[in-house]
Amino acid sequence: MTCDMPVEPEEQKKISSEDLQKVGEWLKSIDLSQERAKVIDPDTEKLINGMSFIDPGQLKHPYTL
C-alpha cells in the first residue's frame, strides 16, 4: 500500500460521529425559525401549497376541440 492510494469512496462519504456531534451542537445553538428563511423560498412554498387551488371561473371553461 502506498501513501497516495485513493481513499475508498465509502470512507469519503461517511458522516463521522464528530460530524454528527457538530450538527447536533449547531442545531442546539440556532433559532430555526430565523434560519429557515435562508433556504425556504416563499414563492416556491406558495406554488406548492396552491397546487390544488382552482379559480372557480376556470371550472366553467369547456374543453371542446
Added chain:
Amino acid sequence: MCQYRIVDYSIDNLCQIISDENRISISSLKQKLHIVYLESYFNELNAKTIVVEKDYIDKDYSEDYAAYYARSFKPYKRTCVRLHFFSRRFDKSSFEPILTNNSEIELTNDYVGFIVVKPLPQTILGRTCLRTYPNVGARFFNFIRPYKVNLYGLELSVDSIAYQEQDSIVAACASSAIWSAFQATGLLFQHSIPSPVEITKAATIHFPYANRHFPNKGLNSEQMAHAIRNVGLDPFLITAVNYDIIKATTYAYQRAKIPMVLGFMLSNFVKGIDIGRHAVTITGYRMGVNRSGFVGQDFYLKSSKIEKLYCHDDQVGPFARMEFSRADNRLTTSWMDESKYIGNIVAKPEIIIIPLYHKIRIPFEIILNIVYRIDGLFKLIKTNVAFNNGLNINEIEWDIFLNSNNDFKSEIRLSGELNEADKLVVLTNGLPKYIWRAIGSIDDEKIEFIFDATDIEQGEIFIRLVPYSQNLTLLMKTIANNINIDDIESIQLAKIFRALRS
C-alpha cells in the same frame, strides 16, 4: 362469404381499406391528422400485415349507436370493421393453417394491436389498442394492461391502454380522455367502464343549460368531475400552470398506475392566437438524464427529468408526444396548423384532473411541502457545519410518488440495499393500502420516508424511515434529537422529528 381479408401493411393500403369500408375518399382520409400520425407510429412498430375482420360488434360503438345513430333518418351500420396489425409478413395461404392449428408459425409475438373502424363519415377510429413505443428504458407507460383478442379462435394479446377518437356527437375530447383514463382506473380500482356516451350523459345530467347532451360540444372541469364521481372515484384537480408542477404531479400519481386528464389551451404561437381548449389523457412520460432544480431552486426532484409526456389525444392518436421544450411553460403538440404544418400549435396547460380511489386522501402537495422543508434543513446544515468528508447532503435528489402497500413491499422484498433485519421489520409492518414514498438519494446513499396516504391531513401521516443508508439515517436521528421542535413551523415536519427521537 369470406369475412376477412389480409393486406400488406402500408399507409396507402390502410387508407384504401377504410375508404372501401366507409366510402370516404382517400384524399380526405389523408388529410386526417390521425392518418399522418398512424403512418409514423406504425413505422415505429414495424407493422407488416393487416388482417381485416369484418362485421365486428364493438361494445362502445353499440352503446353510441343505440343512444344516437339508431334513431337517425339516414341508416348507419351497426357493425364495425376491426383491423389487426402484425409485425410479420404473411398471406392467406400461411394464415389459414395458423387458424386451424396446422401451422408451426406463432403470431403471438408479432401482434401489434388493433383498430376498430366505426362506420361513420369522418370520425372513424373506435377502440384502438396498439403496442406502446419500444425502448421502455426511458419511456414509462405505468398502467398499460393486457387486452385479450380472439381472432377467429386465435388468442392474441396486446399490452396497451385503449384509445378512441371522439365522434363530436355523443362524445367530445373530454369524454374520450375520461374514457381512456377509466380503462386504467377500472382495472386498478375495480369499477365498471362506461362507454363515451354514458360518460357524456353522466357529465351533463346536472347541467341542463350548459349545452346539449347530444350533439355534445365539450365538457368543463365540473362536468368531467361529475363523470368521474359517477363511477365511484373522487376527482382531484390540480392547477397545471407550471412545468415542474405538471412533471411532479404526473410522476407522483402515475407511479401508482393512476392516469390523469390534462386540460389546456391550444395556441398558434407563430400567429399568437388561441385556438380553443382541449383535453387529453396522460398515458406515459419519458425521463431524460439531466437534472434540474424544481422551479429554478436548488431543490432536485427526479420528476424534473421528465422531458416528454405521452398522451392519448383523440385528435392525434394514441401515445402522442407532448414535449416540455419551450421556455414559456407551453408543451409542443402534434397538431397541424391551417397550412398542415406540424410544430406551430402549442399547448398551454391549465388543469390536471386525477380520478382517485376515495381512500387516497393525502394530496401530493402535503408530501412535497414536507420534503421541501427537509431538503432546506439539509442545505442549512451543509452551509453551516463543516463536515470532514464529501457527502453533499445539499445535492440530494428526491423521488416522491404514491405507491400501493403491495407494490412497496414487493420492491422491498427484492431490494439488495437493506439488510435482512431491516427488511423484515419493514415487510412485517402493517401498512395502509396506499402510501406516499419520498426517497432521497445522493451518490450511493439513500433514505426513504413513508407516509400514510389514506390518513387525514392533521393526522400522524409519517409512518417510518426505511434505513437504506446508515449515514443518512444517523443524520436524521441526530437532527431529531437536537432540534428545537417548537421552532418548526410545519406541524407534519415536527411530528416526523418527534417520531424519530430515540
